[in-house]
Amino acid sequence: MNSIIFTAGARILVALLFVFSLFMLLRGHHLPGGGFIGGLLGAVAFIVYSLACGPAEAKSALRASPEGIAAVGLGIALVAGLVAFFFGDPFFTGQWYWVGGDSYETSIFSLNTVLVFDIGVYLVVLGSILSIAYAFEEET
Amino acid sequence: MTSWLLVMPIAVPFATAVLAYLMRRAPAGRWISLTGSVLSLVASIALLMAVLDEGVIAAQMSNWDAPFGITLVADYLGVVMVVITAITGLATAIYALGEIPERLERLGYHALFQTLIAGVTGAFLTGDLFNLYVWFEVMLISSFGLLVLGGTREQLDAGIKYVALNLVSTLIFLSGIGLLYGVTGTLNMADLRDAVANSEDQTLITVIAMMFMVGFGVKAGVFPLFFWLPASYHTPSFAVSAVFAGLLTKVGVYAMMRMFTLVFVGDIGFTHEILIWVSLATMLTGVLGAAAQTDFRKILSFHIISQIGYMTLGLALYTPLALMGGVFYLVHHIIVKANLFLVSGVAYKLTGSTDLNRIGGLYKSSPFLAALFIVPAFSLAGFPPLSGFWAKYLIVKASIELEMWFVAFIALFVGLLTIFSMTKIWGMAFWKPHPDGIEPVPTRVPAHIRLPMMLPIIGLATMTVLIGLFPEPFVQFAETAAAQLLDPSDYVTTVLGAQR
Numbered sequence A: 001m002n003s004i005i006f007t008a009g010a011r012i013l014v015a016l017l018f019v020f021s022l023f024m025l026l027r028g029h030h031l032p033g034g035g036f037i038g039g040l041l042g043a044v045a046f047i048v049y050s051l052a053c054g055p056a057e058a059k060s061a062l063r064a065s066p067e068g069i070a071a072v073g074l075g076i077a078l079v080a081g082l083v084a085f086f087f088g089d090p091f092f093t094g095q096w097y098w099v100g101g102d103s104y105e106t107s108i109f110s111l112n113t114v115l116v117f118d119i120g121v122y123l124v125v126l127g128s129i130l131s132i133a134y135a136f137e138e139e140t
Numbered sequence B: 001m002t003s004w005l006l007v008m009p010i011a012v013p014f015a016t017a018v019l020a021y022l023m024r025r026a027p028a029g030r031w032i033s034l035t036g037s038v039l040s041l042v043a044s045i046a047l048l049m050a051v052l053d054e055g056v057i058a059a060q061m062s063n064w065d066a067p068f069g070i071t072l073v074a075d076y077l078g079v080v081m082v083v084i085t086a087i088t089g090l091a092t093a094i095y096a097l098g099e100i101p102e103r104l105e106r107l108g109y110h111a112l113f114q115t116l117i118a119g120v121t122g123a124f125l126t127g128d129l130f131n132l133y134v135w136f137e138v139m140l141i142s143s144f145g146l147l148v149l150g151g152t153r154e155q156l157d158a159g160i161k162y163v164a165l166n167l168v169s170t171l172i173f174l175s176g177i178g179l180l181y182g183v184t185g186t187l188n189m190a191d192l193r194d195a196v197a198n199s200e201d202q203t204l205i206t207v208i209a210m211m212f213m214v215g216f217g218v219k220a221g222v223f224p225l226f227f228w229l230p231a232s233y234h235t236p237s238f239a240v241s242a243v244f245a246g247l248l249t250k251v252g253v254y255a256m257m258r259m260f261t262l263v264f265v266g267d268i269g270f271t272h273e274i275l276i277w278v279s280l281a282t283m284l285t286g287v288l289g290a291a292a293q294t295d296f297r298k299i300l301s302f303h304i305i306s307q308i309g310y311m312t313l314g315l316a317l318y319t320p321l322a323l324m325g326g327v328f329y330l331v332h333h334i335i336v337k338a339n340l341f342l343v344s345g346v347a348y349k350l351t352g353s354t355d356l357n358r359i360g361g362l363y364k365s366s367p368f369l370a371a372l373f374i375v376p377a378f379s380l381a382g383f384p385p386l387s388g389f390w391a392k393y394l395i396v397k398a399s400i401e402l403e404m405w406f407v408a409f410i411a412l413f414v415g416l417l418t419i420f421s422m423t424k425i426w427g428m429a430f431w432k433p434h435p436d437g438i439e440p441v442p443t444r445v446p447a448h449i450r451l452p453m454m455l456p457i458i459g460l461a462t463m464t465v466l467i468g469l470f471p472e473p474f475v476q477f478a479e480t481a482a483a484q485l486l487d488p489s490d491y492v493t494t495v496l497g498a499q500r
Helices: A004-027 A035-053 A055-062 A066-087 A113-139 B002-022 B028-052 B077-098 B102-106 B107-123 B129-148 B155-182 B188-199 B201-221 B230-232 B238-262 B267-293 B297-315 B320-351 B366-383 B387-401 B405-431 B449-468 B471-486 B490-497
Strands: A095-101 A109-112 B058-062 B071-074
Touching: A004 A035, A004 A113, A035 A055, A035 A113, A055 A066, A055 A113, A066 A113, A066 B002, A066 B320, A109 A113, A109 B002, A109 B230, A113 B077, A113 B188, B002 B028, B002 B058, B002 B071, B002 B077, B002 B107, B002 B129, B028 B058, B028 B071, B028 B077, B028 B107, B028 B155, B058 B490, B071 B077, B071 B188, B071 B490, B077 B107, B077 B238, B077 B405, B077 B449, B107 B129, B107 B188, B107 B238, B129 B155, B129 B238, B129 B267, B129 B297, B155 B188, B155 B201, B188 B490, B201 B238, B201 B490, B230 B297, B238 B297, B238 B320, B238 B471, B267 B297, B297 B320, B297 B387, B320 B366, B320 B387, B366 B405, B366 B449, B387 B405, B387 B449, B449 B471, B471 B490
Parallel strands: none
Antiparallel strands: A095 A109, B058 B071
């Protein structure tokens, strides 16, 4: 696609989409959002970028292979589930550490395995959508 | 802590898949995959021990109690399927050391393979209907990847047919899930049992039941929904087709057995009666289809279909003896069928083709392979004292007890036709001389390829013989499994009462 308007607009759009995807990822669990929707938005950002600047540049901007990202994401999600073992809980039970309080209302922020799991999901979705999208681009 | 026993058979192959993918360019990848398969087997045997010890065990993922969270359950049927999946997985992982070329390994063969095993295991362990759908999708994606890996024209053609028809099946399955949730408000299988029985609209329940039967029927490959199976199973590498042949259709049969003993038992006269006729048609069309083929793997593919009929027949007759036969058949069939596909791979390496018209001479040059073919082939046909004899015996006996002479006759007749197909392979691939004058001696294949391919064949054939010679513990196991299926009160109370 060789439209100069699209290429110029894509720069802003890609940045916005990507920031929004990270926002969605971090917003999840307590509010609508999460890793899946965030990953989809992140993938859209890269697809827009590859439509504007060509697949080769989009691939180099991603730095890693999409399949590799998906595999690492699966690993992260799995590890997030396995953490529960060390606390004697069933698989995938969320482990929470509240900073400056003892619940959602009183604490400043929390460290938890749920977010780690969501990051894993984010990477799985991002990686698998992009690997499919890139495969299509190679075909055409 | 029992909850971790249920998780491990699923988590281990997933972890292996991740590591194997990251190491796919190094030779370490295949050893990671092999180690993962060994660990899966250890994990599933640990689970088997726990089930033998305590009966049905269940675990609530994330500590959400049933029926709200996802439950993993292992009863006798579920756990034996998990163990047999791990055994098949290990056998084909060893086989892959010899067969799978480095080119496919670099594309991520081992990661896809382990994901497939994880998906199959998950489907056997889950106690939640939507989760079952998710496992079906995991299986479908990874098996599609394995099917088209390498990307030849033939493989892509098969892959499209496979995926298109299986997507239709999952869509019907998913619509059924949606309707069922709308009617009952729950998707936990144990919870569904009461919810479905107490539902006011039993007509709608029967309609939903038929949607599930069609959805699972496509997966299992029953008449008239089996077309994807012979169109695709002969194209991928032999290790892949052995896993497919052993496990994939059996997940459909398992799901059918689970749903039509646990949930949809309100109108047995209707649903199970249909299943009897479907089973008979499946047995006949499968075996007749095989008679028309001359490709080693295509013959075996059609025989999968015909054997599926026996298993669904065990479910359809719905007596303790018949279900016992169905469970026994399921286990016996996975071992035998995977082994036959593995043998066909060795025959291909030795003779250079799978077309029976273009190969031969295996008996004279490789008598050991011939002996290893005889065991699963005659077991498939139901020769005493091999495992298939007991499986068929139980099914036929159950139909005679119900005085369904026609059913018993068809079951025996199909067995006879199976022998015909097996002797055809025997005569054309093993007895007649090779048409090109080649002598397919084992040394035509280098030892580092031949040995890992022969080892799992020997192992699986030994299991077939052992089950045949000492059927008692296996039959007893199947009897308990059938009793649990017919009276799932243990299953229901364990799931709904399971904490931690």
